Amino acid sequence: MQISPLLENLIESLRALPGVGPKSAQRMAYHLLQRNRNGGLHLSKALHEAMTHIGHCRSCRTFTEEDECNICQNYRRQMSGQLCVVEMPSDIPAIEQTGQFSGRYFVLMGRLSPLDGIGPREIGLDLLQQRLENESFHEVIVATNPTIEGEATANYIAEICAMYNVKVTRIAHGIPIGSDLEMVDGTTLSHSFSGRREIKL
Amino acid sequence: MQISPLLENLIESLRALPGVGPKSAQRMAYHLLQRNRNGGLHLSKALHEAMTHIGHCRSCRTFTEEDECNICQNYRRQMSGQLCVVEMPSDIPAIEQTGQFSGRYFVLMGRLSPLDGIGPREIGLDLLQQRLENESFHEVIVATNPTIEGEATANYIAEICAMYNVKVTRIAHGIPIGSDLEMVDGTTLSHSFSGRREIKL
Structure with a gap:
């Protein structure tokens, strides 16, 4: 028994949000209708503005x-x-949030993945090359994800930086703080050994 | 460092949803922008329509x-x-969803709570009384929540029904299916004893 087409439509649309299944969507829809219609209207407006007006920075x-x-x-x-x-x-x-970095960013909007047709142009490496040519950077820090594709992308970027004689670094892989050595997978552990640093007293 | 006011606004507005904290709101906002702008636009429209057009049924x-x-x-x-x-x-x-009931409903939009100023009128009991007078019901099933206020509301409704000679029943309280006797609280267990039924062979 369909109670209200608009309500059903709202429940269905809420499932566009990540991690929201049919039960949570229903709970969200009823919550907004029962207790927070103003919040729902604000959210509607914020979504519309964000989806239509937010584009990409021409530099990063x-x-x-x-x-x-x-x-x-x-x-x-x-x-x-x-x-x-x-x-x-x-x-x-x-x-x-770490407060450790106060330079600028470059966002790839993806990673190299030739099988999916994502090459250097698709992730904006031509724009990155242009910036390396026109601006003066003394260090490029590659913070792509530690996946196979992320590593391949990091290597590709390192090659570009070498062409412009810019120092290139990769963020450290190793044991996360607060975890337990015996719970960490082998690849991470071997990275933490190869990336070991001298303890300076 | 505020990156984009519209994005910040979207993240803040998403927190109107129940169970969504700052971290999930951020994840939802980026997910929609990165992967599903159409879904975001649909959601915006569905929210607007639901919040502005959905009212209350005049009968229930x-x-x-x-x-x-x-x-x-x-x-x-x-x-x-x-x-x-x-x-x-x-x-x-x-x-x-239980498929057990095929009659009509009456929604209180709350429960009796004199301390919060919620009396019989606020939960529409005058309308309920009117319906008992004008329509012919042979049973009123009271399915308010098993809280103190829900029980008080149920009793109040039972008194109204008695005035119109309409049979009134309360949904059963007892051990939920699939649970364990020793894990159930005392009040529920005592309800399940006082509400025991003869096993008919």
Whole structure:
């Protein structure tokens, strides 16, 4: 028995959100209708504006509604001479939260994956090359994911940087803080051995 | 470093959904932008339509965009002579799913709670009384929640039904199927004893 077509449609549409199944979608729809219609209207407006107005920064390709994002426009960050290459815009807030990096970013919007037809052009490496040519970076930090494709992408970027004599580094792989040695997989453990550092007293 | 005001606004607005904290909201926003902008636009439209057009059925007070909901309009259900009283519209799909009930509903949109200023009028008991007077029901099933307020509401409704000589029943409380006797709380267990039924062979 369909109670209300608009309600059914809302429940169905909520499933576009990641991790939301039929039960949670129903709970969300009823919650908004019963307790928070204003919140629902705000969300509707915010979604519409974000989906239609947010494009990509012309320098770093991250999400922004402006021509160039705040980070690229920031003078202090321009002066740092560091460029961090990440796969997705969602990687940026994670790195920002560490407070360890104050340079600029370059977002690939993916990773090299020749079998899926994703080559260097698709992930904007021509734009990256242009930037290496026109701007002066003293270090490119490659923070792609530690997957096979992410590693291949990192190597490709390292080759480009070598052409422009820019120092290129890769973020460290190893044992995550707070975990247990015996629970860590072999590949991670072997990375943590090969990447060992001298303890300086 | 705020990356994009529209994106921040979207993340903040997503927190209106129940069970969505800052981390999930961020994940949802990036997911929609990165992979499913169409889904986001559909959701925006569905939210707007639902929040602005869905009102309450004039007979049973559940959510509907029409004057009277599909269930109240259904001839077969009108003929059943049964009325199930629930606290919230979200209780209806749960009962519908059991396939055990084919009468009509009455939604209180709350429960009696004098301390919060919620009296019989606020939960529409005047409308219920009107319906008992004008329509012919042979049974009212009270399916309010098994809380103190839900029980008080059930008793109040039973008194109204008595005035109109309508049989009134309460859904059974007891051990949920699949649970373990020793894990069940004392009140539930004592309900399951006082509500015991003869095994008929």
